[in-house]
Amino acid sequence: MAFYELDSTALRALGKQLLPGRQLGTTGHFLGSVLGELGREDPVGKERLDSYLGALVPNALGVDERVEGRYSTVQVRFRAGTAGDGEEVFLRESLSEGTLLAAGVLTALFQPAAFAGRIPLIGIEEPETALHPAGVGAMYEALDDAAQRTQVIVTSQSSELLDNEYVKLEHVRAVANVDGVTYVGEIDAAGRTIVDKELMTLSELHRSGQMLPAQVGYPAPKH
Structure with a gap:
């Protein structure tokens, strides 16, 4: 089982590149390495993660591993230009807490170890933390999606998280x-x-x- 209380400092940190099959750290360490493995092993899953990030973070196009020497970290692609047809990359130092936490939650849910059955249960503390209230409802859709492949439990005090058509009484x-x-x-x-x-x-x-x-x-x- 894997339980997460994500921290933006850990999510932003430089970390050693992991061997394939390792999972996201409890506070979010190794985010870049896990994203890199997801992109290589499950491109469709990575596209799904990026799509959810776009629903949670305005103008976000995706989050990717960034390799710096022997170390791994993250970068996020954002829509840019007056027509919104361009792309701008923001490095870890420039990413907001909300963007990092959203990327961390989605990576915990869609990481290869969970989809391969090596993590039978994922628990996340307050996945809506630092998200804009208007986007919190979309988080539930990602939770429901991941729950089709592994058991997901979250704790929350947010009414907005329940404001989604996928929410059912039995959940x-x-x-x-x-x-x-x-x-x-x-x-x-x-x-x-x-x-x-x-x-x-x-x-x-x-x-x-x-x-x-x-x-x-x-x-x-x-x-």
């Missing part, structure tokens, strides 16, 4: 802390009914504070 587990005790479970019957009757979407249910886990015997949250 979501709610968390509540009551009197120092944490409860995790499927959304309770009241919440499910609200969503089933289309009175609210899942994102609206979460935003309203009515997304609670179905548990027996715990006291109602204090307001």
